Amino acid sequence: MRISQAYLVLYNAAQAAGWAAVLGALAYGIVQRETPEQLYDRAAPLTKLFQGAALLETAHAAVGLVPSSPLMSLMQWAGRSNVLFLLLDPIRQLHGNAWSAVMLGAWAAAEVIRYPQYAASSLGACPAWLTWLRYTMFIPLFPLGVLAEMALMVAALPDLAARKPYSVELPNAYNWAFSYHRFMQVVLALYPLLWWQLYSSLLRARAKKLKGSNGAGSKEGKSQ
Template sequence: MEMRRAYLVGYNGVEAMGWMVVLTLAVRCAVERGRSWTYDVVRDALVTVQIASFAEVLHALIGLTRTPAAAALMQWAGRTHCLLCALDGVRSNHSSDAATVLVFAWAITEVIRYPAYVCGLLGIESKALTWARYTVFVPLYPLGAGAEMKLMYDARAHARRTKMYAIEMPNAYNFAFDYPTFLNALLVLYPFLFHGLYSYMFAQRRKKLGGKEKQS
């Protein structure tokens, strides 16, 4: 096996295992604790696998994968900002329903996506995995995006009260930053950004499954 393929198989395999840990912890704790389940249970594993996925931006930049680097960076930055700032940085969001939805939507998506990549790299055809890869996003992407928006919306009050990430004038750089205002702007843009990604995934679904579905 060539070095590039071996590396990508290893990377995607590790990410798949990491997300499986996240999902297993989430399921177990949801069953045991019910509505008392909190984000803190999966925090370390979730933050680790999400930050590690920055490698995918680098893969795109250096040509290891065909993913456009700008798209990879935008998706990684959007997720990571929501995770570290709107969720991890706001204690009151840890036990929210939005946090639970986000964890499950992300984890279920990724425990399918990464193994699908591994199979593709190894030349293994799995109709079930391919179908799942291009089908589960239909409900899970809107759920995940909705949870991200809810977490950012709820983070605004805490950010305003604590002056979270605020940069006030005057300062040496003559620059000011108000995080709640940033969140408001992001919430306006989010549906448009989501629409672009969602439409792209449907186009990919038609490409991968369309022919087979028409024949059936």
């Protein structure tokens, strides 16, 4: 086994274990009848750790470890990370929003399928049923996660307008202004279009993969 292959197997296995722990934490909290805020506080530390670590996937694509677009990988990571690190985590009142738990649950449910499929494909031993799950479960989970992200963006707008975090106001030495609140309004307007472009590409990939799938694994890049 090549070093690069072993690294990809270990990386994807670690991500799979991490997201499984996130999903397990949420499931335990639900059984305990915890509030959305308690669910978020329980699952957030691991979510932030493994979502942050996913930035490595941009480097994987950039150096050719996986046949993916570095820009696409970065954009996908940035979209999630913006919601998690810049909106949801700093705005405490969003922790109690039910969409926060829905978002983490949708992310985790998708990743506990995706990363094992990547690990098995890196070994060239991906079973047909896992490929089927990878290219089928995103159909409900991806829209659910995006809907939750957008709901949290909308809920964050009043706080962004009041506190003006991450913004630069005039006058300043550079004579340049930036409104994060306005930026998020633009992102919200573009989100459905960007989502549909990615979702439709995944649907096309699903048709191709499942049509030709015979259970054999292949090296794949990040596509969600």
